[in-house]
Amino acid sequence: MTEQTKFLLDESKLPQAWYNINADMPVPPQPVLHPGTLEPVTPDFLAVLFPMSLILQEISAERYIEIPEPVREVYKLWRPTPFLRARRLEMALDTPAHIYYKYEGASPVGSHKPNTAVPQAFYNKEAGTKALTTETGAGQWGSALAMACAFFGIDLEVYMVKESYHQKPYRRIMIESYGATIYPSPSNNTMYGRALLADNADAPGSLGIAISEAVEAAATSGGAKKYSLGSVLNHVLLHQTVIGQEALLQFEMADEYPDVIIGCTGGGSNFAGFTFPFIHKNLTEGKQTQVIAVEPAASPSLTKGIYTFDYGDTAQMAPVVKMHTLGHTFIPPGIHAGGLRYHGMSPQVSALVDAGHIEARAVKQLDTFAAALTFLRSEGIIPAPESTHAIKVAIDEALAAKESGQKRVIAFNLSGHGHFDMGAYESYLHGRLEDYEYPAEAVAEALQHLPDVS
Amino acid sequence: MTEQTKFLLDESKLPQAWYNINADMPVPPQPVLHPGTLEPVTPDFLAVLFPMSLILQEISAERYIEIPEPVREVYKLWRPTPFLRARRLEMALDTPAHIYYKYEGASPVGSHKPNTAVPQAFYNKEAGTKALTTETGAGQWGSALAMACAFFGIDLEVYMVKESYHQKPYRRIMIESYGATIYPSPSNNTMYGRALLADNADAPGSLGIAISEAVEAAATSGGAKKYSLGSVLNHVLLHQTVIGQEALLQFEMADEYPDVIIGCTGGGSNFAGFTFPFIHKNLTEGKQTQVIAVEPAASPSLTKGIYTFDYGDTAQMAPVVKMHTLGHTFIPPGIHAGGLRYHGMSPQVSALVDAGHIEARAVKQLDTFAAALTFLRSEGIIPAPESTHAIKVAIDEALAAKESGQKRVIAFNLSGHGHFDMGAYESYLHGRLEDYEYPAEAVAEALQHLPDVS
Incomplete structure (x- = not known):
């Protein structure tokens, strides 16, 4: 030994640049569809949620992004x-x-989550975003974005799956320590959350529901808030x-x-x-x-x-x-x-x-x-x-x-x-x-x- | 920036060697006294608790120890x-x-605790020790020694201050995950612990009490167990x-x-x-x-x-x-x-x-x-x-x-x-x-x- x-x-x-696998994909990319029309989305729709720099990364075909x-x-x-x-x-x-x-x-x-939390906070700061919304399950993503928002001076609103909010208080407190505001999801902050709570006041929530609430909170903020996602999307993966x-x-x-x-x-x-x-x-x-x-x-x-x-x-x-x-x-x-x-x-x-x-x-x-x-x-x-x-x-x-x-x-x-x-x-x-x-x-x-x- | x-x-x-400040102390070292006689201890007394290699480090005047x-x-x-x-x-x-x-x-x-937990487990293993006892307060030391004992194949018995045992379950579980056995202190395992519990069944414990129990458990084991301390002593500091x-x-x-x-x-x-x-x-x-x-x-x-x-x-x-x-x-x-x-x-x-x-x-x-x-x-x-x-x-x-x-x-x-x-x-x-x-x-x-x- x-x-x-x-x-x-x-x-x-x-590394000086992120690697974007879209440049090398062996199969053609599939379109991203609007959830209402099921037609390919326009940048306008995405621009409600994300700054343009991240939208461009999402659809970029460049192999390396500085x-x-x-x-x-x-x-x-x-x-x-x-x-x-x-x-x-x-x-x-x-x-x-x-x-x-x-x-x-x-x-x-x-965890690995700050690798994308930091650039997402940075690009939002550059675009003039004052506040972000996001969801978190067990809290890894929420704490990473809370840290990144503290670094760049952006307010953050986190929707945490209610079951985890109560079962994993340490991640919740970590998010608060970085200065973010956190709500158990479903919450009374959104139309969707209120509808779910009306149906079942003890609803434990899920990641899919928390995403819906965070998206709604940004989309209905009249431009005051953008939304940030911790996985799935191409710009997240490439970070x-x-x-x-x-x-x-x-x-x-x-x-x-x-x-x-x-x-x-x-x-x-x-x-x-x-x-x-x-x-x-x-x-x-x-x-x-x-x-x-x-x-x-x-x-x-x-x-x-x-x-x-x-x-x-x-x-x-x-x-x-x-x-x-x-x-x-x-x-x-x-x-x-x-x-x-x-x-x-x-x-x-x-x-x-x-x-x-x-x-x-x-x-x-x-x-x-x-x-x-x-x-x-x-x-x-x-x-x-x-x-x-x-x-x-x-x-x-x-x-x-x-x-x-x-x-x-x-x-x-x-x-x-x-x-x-x-x-x-x-x-x-x-x-x-x-x-x-x-x-x-x-x-x-x-x-x-x-x-x-x- | x-x-x-x-x-x-x-x-x-x-580093190839640990630094022993005893070699450079500007004031002469004070003797270590036997707790019963208040006379300077003999290596025999310490040998009940520690392997000789650690006792020699405790009293060494060498500036560097490999x-x-x-x-x-x-x-x-x-x-x-x-x-x-x-x-x-x-x-x-x-x-x-x-x-x-x-x-x-x-x-x-x-934490820094494994820096001494690892050599203490190693020297005990070399001396043929099969089992160690120790105390822990919030659990940093207990988890470090538990990890080190897992690495060197030594059984470990941890006396954890009862208040922390209940208030900080995560450190306790960490200690168990590495394979150690853990008792809330005061415990029924020792004469001292039993006496304290007889006086007050809900005694919250303290670090000083947990040390007493761990020392007693080793000292009365007929040589089956040695004791390990996470701070204070010179061999710990030099590690x-x-x-x-x-x-x-x-x-x-x-x-x-x-x-x-x-x-x-x-x-x-x-x-x-x-x-x-x-x-x-x-x-x-x-x-x-x-x-x-x-x-x-x-x-x-x-x-x-x-x-x-x-x-x-x-x-x-x-x-x-x-x-x-x-x-x-x-x-x-x-x-x-x-x-x-x-x-x-x-x-x-x-x-x-x-x-x-x-x-x-x-x-x-x-x-x-x-x-x-x-x-x-x-x-x-x-x-x-x-x-x-x-x-x-x-x-x-x-x-x-x-x-x-x-x-x-x-x-x-x-x-x-x-x-x-x-x-x-x-x-x-x-x-x-x-x-x-x-x-x-x-x-x-x-x-x-x-x-x-x-």
Whole structure:
């Protein structure tokens, strides 16, 4: 054990540009549709929600988009992030595989989310935006955007899924500490929230509902507020590509190249951020790295959903995109990986799965926590429940390599730490954690309500 | 803002040796006394609790003690830690001062504690120890030692102050996740614990009591268990000097040298780890860096205590040392900085304060949280309540520099993140956080019970 463990990049190696996979997509992009007319949206419609600079990134075909210097200056607070060889895990598994991981939990809020929160706050500030609205599930996105808004002096209004608001108070307090205002969703702030509460005062909420409220709050503000989304959209995904670009440089330092790369997928942003720069090399340089997207068996859009047009939110206010979906009215079971509880998937990730460039696997909650314990007792870091999904498949791959006697190079993205999720670990350790079966009936029902796009 | 923000060291620059300030102490060391006889202890007495390698480090006069390779290999999971210039904080304060901080929250458990937990587990493993006992207050030390014991395959029994055990469940679960067993203290496991519970079944416990229980559990195990302490003792302090040694190299990268360095002090370990390598240069190379130890006004051993011999624990089972003490029966008020709630202080830190090489300041809880908000809204990282004490004085110094128009170079140790302490932030944000006055009467009473050392 005298070889190198940790590969650090100096801040001068921070990427100068984000990578936009639209430039290399092997299939033509599908239009984004207006939720009312189901016709292709005009920039005007999007301009109610987003500043023009982000809309242009959303539809850009440029391969590289320069990162503004003020954004790079903030990134330097924690980026480049560490890249480690998991030597102690390799020994614990007794595998000939080399296992690497990129650690995004090194950010101040403990996840990859600030990679896009910071540029979104910056571009809004540049466009004169005084206030933003957003939604958050477990709170990773809300806390990241709250930090970014504190840095750039923008007011922020967060709609947090009511169940998480009460069950995960620490993330809520974190959001408040950065100075944002937070409401449990459904709330009385919006027409949609009031309608839901009139129907059921104790409605627990969902991510789809919280998105609807945040969109409504911005869209009806008469221009006073814009809206910000933490995943799914192309401009979000491309901001995250700093992860994979750094990992490519760090693999060079390690003098290796991955045979297989793995990320967990909810809306797709940490997965895309880590893997797209490698997929770029697969598509344009003849590399043949296997790319695996790991989703929860309880919310398996890629492995059980339909690849079709659907709404991004429950109330049908967000744009309609072509993606793998379980139906916009589907509310995923209450797994602890709150960041993976979404009915849809990023259109770019969906298209690449459909075209065979990404493989998708679904894993069960109990298996992910078993993998997490193996990892944390070897490597120390307690992973977020979302990240445990990637770890589970990385360990599977390492054990398969042991079985076949192959030295495979495996890498995964450790998207965040689990210091806010110890309640989930307690349930697991004390045998109280449930495994959810695939909710086939609820999905079948939800898939009855897809928009009629001809 | 184009100058460097973050100074990273490659793992090849990880220190090869720990620095032992006993070699440079300007005053002769005071003997460690047996708690029963109040005569100087023999190694035999200490050998019941500690492996000989750690006892030899405790009394060593060697300036440098080589770090074993297996310990360095584990350190590389997160060390060297980042060193940052707080440019955004400087701008927020509009100060000509340059503010730097060393970030120990980058460890897997979020604090500096693994720096000594790992070598203590390693030396115990080498000596054949199968099981360790320890105490923990808020849980930073317990989680660090639990991780280290998981790495080296040692069983661990943690006595956690009962009030924290119930109020801070996340740290408790973290300790369990690494595989350790944890008991609320006072417990029924020890004679001392049973006696306290017989007196008051709802006794909330204290750090001094938990130390007594952990010491008793080891001392009465017939050699089956050793004991491990997370602060105060010299071998603990010297393990922490990796912090300051790295910071010295990182100051070279920044091409600056500090005018003033600041750390928070409870038992003294993070403070000593950060400052002793700089004090070495003050003592031996004519440097004149001002060194400030910051303690809570509610538990002010250095600024209000007596420099004399006292017991390290409540039940008078731990060795008696010469230190600044508020009396071993004093139980500090319930401030959120649980790691600073201790009646005594490291003998080395105490002697250096007494000899005028370290300046001590006491600060109030509300002021530390106000400073924390200023910091986190500029720099992103949410500091642990302990670390907020150092930040408060760093900001005071930066504002004094602004007042006097001096460009001072200020550095502090950010000993950990506050992701487990958001409850304290909630109380502060909602105006429910108390400020504790200096508990003069309780201290006066406790100081009646000092041992009679002639």
